[in-house]
Amino acid sequence: MTTDNTFLQLKAVSKLYGVNYKAVDDLHLDLPKGKLLGLLGPSGCGKTTTLRMIAGLLPITDGNIYINGEDISRKPPHQRDIGLVFQNYALFPHMTVAENVAFGLDMRRVPKHEAQARVEEALEMVRLPGYGPRKPKDMSGGQQQRVALARALVIRPRILLLDEPLSNLDAKLRDDMRIEIREIQQRMNITTVFVTHDQVEALTMCDVVGVMHNGKLAQLGTPEEIYERPSSLFVAEFVGRANVHICQIIAENTCRLGDNVYRCNTHGAASGEGQIAIRPHRISLTPNRDQSLISVTTNSARGKVARITYIGDIVQYEIEINGGYLKVEVPTTSGGHGFQLGDKLLCEWKPEDMLVFGGKQ
Ligand SMILES: Nc1ncnc2c1ncn2[C@@H]1O[C@H](COP(=O)(O)OP(=O)(O)OP(=O)(O)O)[C@@H](O)[C@H]1O
Ligand SMILES: [Mg+2]
Missing domain, CATH: 2.40.50.140 (Nucleic acid-binding proteins)
Incomplete structure (x- = not known):
């Protein structure tokens, strides 16, 4: 069902690997503007595949993806206005933090002086002001992940996609980063999809949780609905x-x-x-x-x-x-x-x- 304020919409999206392996099977999603959706599920259930299709890094086999009503299903990644953060930071080691963050702006040919101001603004947003000249290797895992977040946000994307961004961090840092990511996401009012196999992350951070199982959406609901009224034994056992x-x-x-x-x-x-x-x-x-x-x-x-x-x-x-x-x-x-x-x-x-x-x- 489409709601009036749907911003990101997946309609009957499927992904076939090879001839007969359905990694994602007839997925429907409607996410309003500014909401954080958690895609939660066990290893291999199709979370990353879904995210990569939204980003345009993987062609979809069937179905359509819309951002703000516009069908982007067949657009190349750089025309989708999407910010991406992965588990392993994927920062360029030979570049400074500022150069890493500026990367997407250079690609978009943003003038140097404007790029500089936007990089500094993005670093401030992730609480790393002044860290521009450093190299990623001279920073902690949590700081590197914040740089990756700044690099995704600096292009002012319409959608933010995060694929297990906290799983390389220790437990305490993960707790802090959860709160921080949620704060930034709400402050920027940016529509976000957050992939995780960690139920605590999904329940504590997200407006809506989609539990995936074998490429299908087992249940979509608020954290409380998913926990208190699981629609199947699979959801009841996976969440809590x-x-x-x-x-x-x-x-x-x-x-x-x-x-x-x-x-x-x-x-x-x-x-x-x-x-x-x-x-x-x-x-x-x-x-x-x-x-x-x-x-x-x-x-x-x-x-x-x-x-x-x-x-x-x-x-x-x-x-x-x-x-x-x-x-x-x-x-x-x-x-x-x-x-x-x-x-x-x-x-x-x-x-x-x-x-x-x-x-x-
Ligand atoms: N390029 C590929 N070719 C064939 N099968 C693939 C390919 N990429 C992923 N798969 C398979 O598709 C299924 C879904 O993979 P996906 O990476 O989306 O899972 P995931 O939910 O992100 O898992 P994890 O929590 O382990 O990251 C898995 O069974 C995986 O082995
Ligand atoms: Mg994955």
């Missing part, structure tokens, strides 16, 4: 952690797991075999209680602590329930973490946190 077990769907919003019957969200799936997914932190643990004290509005099961994994900010308990296991995550406190191996506990979770998907996925 989940306990997954085979169950029997016995009626709408009712399933059987082992000997127990639970209220759940069956997403309109037909009766028969299905699979449940419950997020580990949506299960609460309490010491075994009298049956009469258990809330009738929540699901519950009794079990025993079979494994404890301390992860720092959380503790993960594996609770054995009738031979099956449920992972439960609890935030740690300075007072230590409450339960011991072998403790008998009650697990409780809400019906809406028990996602059930029908059939084989």
Whole structure:
């Protein structure tokens, strides 16, 4: 569906490698002006292929790509007004930072004095003012990636494309750069596609997330929609952690797991075999209680602590329930973490946190 303010649009875009390998399969996307779309998915699902088709670095096999209503599907890359940043910075090592950033302006024959001012402005934008005379090798990974971002932004592109730009950086720097890229993207109001296989990156930075699977778009939605209302078991497992077990769907919003019957969200799936997914932190643990004290509005099961994994900010308990296991995550406190191996506990979770998907996925 096209919305009025669509800026970047992909219509039935496909990419065939060789004669029969569909790396991207009938992709539809509508991205409004100034929004940040995260393309998220496992290795090989077609993220880079999609990005390269938008950039014009790869010919598309089928379909059309529009920027602001203009069909750019068959235009060469330099006529698309697109800024690109890759994982490995791809800076020219023999050039200074200023020469690297100016590269796109030289190609566009922007006069020297104007180019100089724009380079300095772009370096200021990525918080590297005065770094122009340096060589890339004399800078840290994070600084080099900021130079790459300045080089992409200096041409004032209509669209910014980022392919895993943070994956070579350490965890702390990645956190800072996420915030920085998002700030620059919002300040410039630049429509951006950000490729990542890191769910935290996708959820924290993006306005819209497109989860890809085998060349197709498995789900497109806000971070919260993707996390809270995954459209398939694949999305539920790929975005966030989940306990997954085979169950029997016995009626709408009712399933059987082992000997127990639970209220759940069956997403309109037909009766028969299905699979449940419950997020580990949506299960609460309490010491075994009298049956009469258990809330009738929540699901519950009794079990025993079979494994404890301390992860720092959380503790993960594996609770054995009738031979099956449920992972439960609890935030740690300075007072230590409450339960011991072998403790008998009650697990409780809400019906809406028990996602059930029908059939084989
Ligand atoms: N030039 C090519 N010729 C043939 N197959 C290719 C070519 N480039 C990519 N592929 C295949 O197309 C599929 C999608 O590749 P793509 O690079 O788009 O994946 P990706 O989602 O970016 O993965 P990653 O997260 O590992 O970067 C993969 O199975 C890949 O092996
Ligand atoms: Mg890739």
